[in-house]
Amino acid sequence: MLSGLRWLALEVKYLDRAREFYETFLDLPVREANEREVVFDAGEHTLVLRRPNGVPRGGVHTHYAFSTPKARYDDWYDRLSRDFDLVEHDFGSARSLYFYDSDGNCVEIGSTDEDGDPITGIFEIVLEVENLPEAEQFYADLGFETYNRGTSRKRVRMGGPFDLELWEPQLGIADARGGVHVDIGFDVDDPMAAKADVEGRSSAVETVEPGIRIRDPDGHYLTFVSSDSA
Numbered sequence: 001m002l003s004g005l006r007w008l009a010l011e012v013k014y015l016d017r018a019r020e021f022y023e024t025f026l027d028l029p030v031r032e033a034n035e036r037e038v039v040f041d042a043g044e045h046t047l048v049l050r051r052p053n054g055v056p057r058g059g060v061h062t063h064y065a066f067s068t069p070k071a072r073y074d075d076w077y078d079r080l081s082r083d084f085d086l087v088e089h090d091f092g093s094a095r096s097l098y099f100y101d102s103d104g105n106c107v108e109i110g111s112t113d114e115d116g117d118p119i120t121g122i123f124e125i126v127l128e129v130e131n132l133p134e135a136e137q138f139y140a141d142l143g144f145e146t147y148n149r150g151t152s153r154k155r156v157r158m159g160g161p162f163d164l165e166l167w168e169p170q171l172g173i174a175d176a177r178g179g180v181h182v183d184i185g186f187d188v189d190d191p192m193a194a195k196a197d198v199e200g201r202s203s204a205v206e207t208v209e210p211g212i213r214i215r216d217p218d219g220h221y222l223t224f225v226s227s228d229s230a
Contacts, residue, residue, distance in 0.1 A: 001143040004186070005174070006046065021101050022101070061106070063178065070094075086100040106175075110123065127218065166178070179220075183221040186222060187225055191222035
């Protein structure tokens with residue numbers, strides 16, 4: 001059904017400042033830019049920074065995670081600790097560091113067993129939701145599978161094309177928060193089939209140039225793009 005992550009879009013107040021942040025501290029190459037948005041290559045995925053002058057706007061105070069090979073993790077820590085008060089967490093099989101971008105998004109860099117460039121992709125996105133059971137069912141119907149629940153029962157972690165965390169309003173590691181009105185693009189085998197699975201619970205459905213866009217019950221935008229157009 002959902003075969004991959006295409007993009008994550010964040011809302012920023014000043015494009016120039018946000019672009020400089022991601023170019024300077026994370027070395028992300030710019031694919032394209034205009035007056036409304038800047039599009040970065042982030043490993044195998046795309047990170048979009050977008051001004052709030054249209055819909056979808058992009059996510060606010062979104063916690064998300066980049067992946068890096070384990071051999072490169074210490075280099076990231078040494079480099080970023082010169083400019084940020086990093087928070088680090090050891091998950092046993094992997095380590096992650098956390099810091100904030102210029103618009104208050106909590107950026108995580110987590111070590112993985114894969115090889116490759118310093119940033120290999122986006123492996124986690126956290127969404128804030130109002131009703132956790134309903135949100136969990138919505139994303140389960142899109143093919144995500146729950147494999148971890150927080151001890152407070154106010155968050156779940158789901159596996160799919162990336163790790164999706166759904167949080168009721170709360171603070172996480174490094175005081176991170178789930179994103180609101182986040183815009184995510186998915187590669188899908190059949191956009192019409194994906195839409196049909198959740199159409200009755202989507203607050204908006206429309207056809208857009210890249211594919212089919214829906215809005216989930218919490219106001220997050222999901223765009224289904226045919227994998228053939230990648």
